Amino acid sequence: MDTKNIHISDFNYELPDERIAKYPLPQRDHSKLLVYDRGEVSDDVFRNLPDHLPKGSLMVFNNTRVIQARIHFRKDTGALIEVFLMEPTLPADYEQMFQTTHKCSWLCMVGNLKKWKEGALNRSFEIKGHSFTLSVTMNRDKTAERVGGSNYWIDFEWDNNDINFADILESVGELPIPPYLNRETQESDKTTYQTVYSKIKGSVAAPTAGLHFTDEVLRRIDAKGIVRDELTLHVGAGTFRPVKSDTIDGHNMHSEYVVVHRHTLERLLNHDCRAIAVGTTSVRTLESLYYMGAKLAANPNLSEEELHVNQWEPYDLPHDAEGLAIVNGKSLPVRQAIQNILDYLDRDKIDALHSGTQIIIAPGYTYKVVKMLITNFHQPQSTLLLLVSAFLKGDWRKVYDYALGHDFRFLSYGDSSLLIP
Numbered sequence: 001m002d003t004k005n006i007h008i009s010d011f012n013y014e015l016p017d018e019r020i021a022k023y024p025l026p027q028r029d030h031s032k033l034l035v036y037d038r039g040e041v042s043d044d045v046f047r048n049l050p051d052h053l054p055k056g057s058l059m060v061f062n063n064t065r066v067i068q069a070r071i072h073f074r075k076d077t078g079a080l081i082e083v084f085l086m087e088p089t090l091p092a093d094y095e096q097m098f099q100t101t102h103k104c105s106w107l108c109m110v111g112n113l114k115k116w117k118e119g120a121l122n123r124s125f126e127i128k129g130h131s132f133t134l135s136v137t138m139n140r141d142k143t144a145e146r147v148g149g150s151n152y153w154i155d156f157e158w159d160n161n162d163i164n165f166a167d168i169l170e171s172v173g174e175l176p177i178p179p180y181l182n183r184e185t186q187e188s189d190k191t192t193y194q195t196v197y198s199k200i201k202g203s204v205a206a207p208t209a210g211l212h213f214t215d216e217v218l219r220r221i222d223a224k225g226i227v228r229d230e231l232t233l234h235v236g237a238g239t240f241r242p243v244k245s246d247t248i249d250g251h252n253m254h255s256e257y258v259v260v261h262r263h264t265l266e267r268l269l270n271h272d273c274r275a276i277a278v279g280t281t282s283v284r285t286l287e288s289l290y291y292m293g294a295k296l297a298a299n300p301n302l303s304e305e306e307l308h309v310n311q312w313e314p315y316d317l318p319h320d321a322e323g324l325a326i327v328n329g330k331s332l333p334v335r336q337a338i339q340n341i342l343d344y345l346d347r348d349k350i351d352a353l354h355s356g357t358q359i360i361i362a363p364g365y366t367y368k369v370v371k372m373l374i375t376n377f378h379q380p381q382s383t384l385l386l387l388v389s390a391f392l393k394g395d396w397r398k399v400y401d402y403a404l405g406h407d408f409r410f411l412s413y414g415d416s417s418l419l420i421p
Contacts, residue, residue, distance in 0.1 A: 003315050003364035004249035011389065012380045013400055021409035022181055024192045029214045032408055034399065034417040036392065041402045046212045046416050049374070050220040053418075057372075058271040059221065060264070062207040062281045063230040065198035068173025068190075073121035073136065081121055082111030083136055084176065085169075085204065086151050086236060087257075094202045094234065094257065098166035102158065105139070107151040109237065127171045132160035134168060166201065176204050178412045179240060180379070192413075202234035202257065208412040209279030209375045226276075229267050232259040233281040233357075243381055248362060253311040253383065255358040258285045262351050265289075265342050268369065273334040276372040280384050283370050283391075288357035290325075290368040291317075293337025296344055297327040308356040314365060323366025334368045362386040363394060373419040377403055377410040392421050 025031055029047035037052075044052070053059070069085040088097040090105040097104055110116065120137045135157045142153035158168065175185050177193055195210035197218070221228060238254020245251050268275065268289075277283045288309040294317065295307055317325045324331040341353060360383060373391055377400065378384035389396040399417060402408075408415045 001364035003362050004312070005247050006362055006364075006386070007247055008243040008245070008251075008381045008386075011382075011385050011396075013397070013404075015380055015410060019404070019408075019410045019414075020180060021411060021413040021415075022183060024211065024413040027214075028192075028196075028212050029217050031212045032406075032415040033212075034403055034406075034408060034415070035420075036395075036399050036417065037420045039395065039398075041398060043402075043406055043408075047214070047217055049212075049217060049416075049418065050224050050226070053221070053224065053226055053276065053372070055225045056227075057276055058227045058229065058267055058274065059276040059278065060282050060286060061195075061197060061210060061228065061230050061278045062233050062235075062285070063195075063197055063199045064203040064207060064232050064234050064281070065201045066175060066194055066203045066206050066235075067201050068169045068175050069204040070174040070176050070185075071123075071134075071136075071169075071172055072174070073123050075115065075121065077115070079112060079115035081113075081116050083121075083154055084109040084111065084237070085173075089142075089153065094200070098164065098169075098201055100165045101161045101163065103156060104165055105142075105153060105155050108154045109150060110138075110152050110154075113152075123172065125168075125172050127163055127167055130160050130162060132158050132163060134158045134172070176237070178205065180411060181413070197230070199230075200232045200234075200259070202232070204237050205235040205239050206412065207233070207235055207279040207281045209416065211413070212416045213278075227267060227271070229264045231261070231264055231282065231285050233257070233285045235281055239384070242379075243383060248360070248383075248386065251360070251383070253358050253360040255308070255356050256281075256284070257354075257356050258288065260285065260289065260341075260353045262342065262345055265338055265345075268338050269335060269342075273338055273369055274371045275369050276374070277370040278374045280373075280375055280378075280387050283373060283387060284357055284359055284361065286369040287314075287361060287365075287367065288359050289341060290334055290337045291359070292353070292355065293340040294325045294327050294332055296340040297332055297337070300340070300344065300347075304353065304355045307353070309359045311358045311360050314359060319366070323368070337368075360386070361390050363390045365390045367391060371420075374416060375419065376412065376414055376416055377408060379411065388419070391419060
């Protein structure tokens with residue numbers, strides 16, 4: 001299949017607004033669960049998910065935590081400017097960023113940009129009994145260095161060194177719920193739009209397949225002997241970006257920061273490199289690992305930055321009849337690709353891989369690691385729907401027709417599905 005020439009209009013379906021869940025159910029695990037098992041479709045309740053999973057399998061979760069990434073400023077003229085954090089730049093490391101005091105820099109989207117021609121925006125606050133002023137300026141020289149995209153380099157500075165940037169966001173930031181909910185963020189979203197296992201701050205959107213899990217469901221998963229592991233992919237706002245080109249080769253896939261620890265790679269090897277992925281973000285990370293390992297097979301001396309998986313790399317490489325990449329004239333087994341990353345960590349004496357991925361998974365892609373997928377129901381003509389179609393070898397309409405016909409709730413706060421191709 002010529003993946004790049006796929007017409008996005010072939011992945012359209014009618015989604016009435018009333019089918020979009022504007023709020024979550026009062027109890028997370030009471031959501032409906034659609035089960036697609038090798039072509040057969042049925043429905044259940046999410047709390048029964050462990051009954052459908054094989055004993056002894058490996059289940060991988062994305063432990064990212066959504067930050068309160070929207071900050072509003074009011075100009076003297078009365079104009080409201082929104083600064084939406086997208087990606088840290090100084091420092092570029094997420095953990096360091098949130099501990100920063102006095103100043104830092106981010107790439108941001110700016111709402112009502114036409115009203116902010118020049119100068120600083122200021123806002124005064126009180127945190128922990130201390131008063132301070134937050135000032136933001138647009139670094140136009142740094143912004144001009146970036147080619148393409150709609151983000152701007154924004155410098156943040158505040159006059160109280162007892163306050164770190166995490167404190168600022170917790171106090172003055174607003175949680176960025178999905179735009180298709182068409183409502184203001186509410187206090188309850190601060191809890192309901194986080195997974196119960198979220199840990200690592202950095203996302204501007206939740207990995208929503210995980211929103212259905214409760215401590216009780218996780219306990220039942222453990223009791224069944226299923227091994228749980230975690231990775232981190234910080235979800236960017238690009239996850240909501242629609243495909244506007246007729247064919248997907250005209251779509252610029254967003255890039256996202258990933259962290260995978262040694263123990264995750266070791267557990268993959270112990271489970272024959274087969275995993276149950278919770279959410280499309282886990283899918284994109286797990287599948288990207290194979291192509292990072294392929295890069296290392298070709299050149300073991302690459303930097304972590306150079307291991308970043310670009311959008312079309314999985315399609316531009318030659319592959320054998322089973323979908324394995326051909327590197328140095330030989331097919332690269334999945335186990336070897338994962339082992340290459342472990343060897344890389346050993347060589348550099350580090351415990352985790354920090355890199356990024358821009359991978360687009362669409363029909364024509366052969367899955368290497370993910371064998372079962374837990375995911376919500378996605379927007380029409382979206383890259384996430386392409387990912388699901390590739391996983392089900394084109395049988396996505398059966399799933400979505402069933403969901404529409406059986407009163408399932410859609411999108412971020414909607415119901416869930418377990419897909420077994």
